[in-house]
């Protein structure tokens with residue numbers, strides 16, 4: 001409906017008081033909800049200052065021991081979404097004495113790339129089951145953030161050159177000097193200590 005310029009219908013007295021009532025009623029209803037929740041214990045925590053504990057078999061970002069990997073591709077074949085990328089010059093063999101692949105042995109192939117695309121990974125742990133050398137595990141870190149889609153692909157062979165089995169998340173780098181548990185986790189990850197394979201599917 002259109003009205004001549006500057007002329008609008010006047011609200012009736014009843015409408016005026018109804019508007020006031022509706023406004024106050026909305027405020028009261030909103031405050032009742034606020035008061036109901038204000039005394040309930042929050043379900044969220046102030047991460048990373050506080051953290052929740054995970055289940056023992058929690059499956060996080062993988063931990064990969066390249067020194068034990070024979071490049072057999074069994075993990076990649078088991079992966080239901082094809083998100084493990086392996087490039088090698090030839091298969092590799094474990095040295096029976098050291099239990100590791102002897103990189104100086106010319107009969108052993110070189111691992112060129114071992115990468116996992118976390119934009120596809122389901123964290124199903126099916127890749128850990130067929131590994132004959134038990135060198136790929138589900139880790140405990142869950143919060144790997146980045147600024148691009150490319151950041152979701154973790155190049156484990158590049159990490160291995162730095163002595164790492166799993167990536168160090170940005171938040172961990174930023175908070176390691178101020179939060180004690182982050183400092184402990186950072187020390188563990190940067191020294192290449194595994195979190196344990198509690199998240200792996202047990203061998204049958």
Ligand code: SF4
Nearest residue numbers: 079121122124125127
């Ligand atoms: S956890 Fe599952 S989806 Fe992720 S790499 Fe392993 S097999 Fe593939």
Ligand code: SF4
Nearest residue numbers: 069070072073075131
């Ligand atoms: S199954 Fe194990 S040994 Fe074989 S390529 Fe995968 S991680 Fe390496």
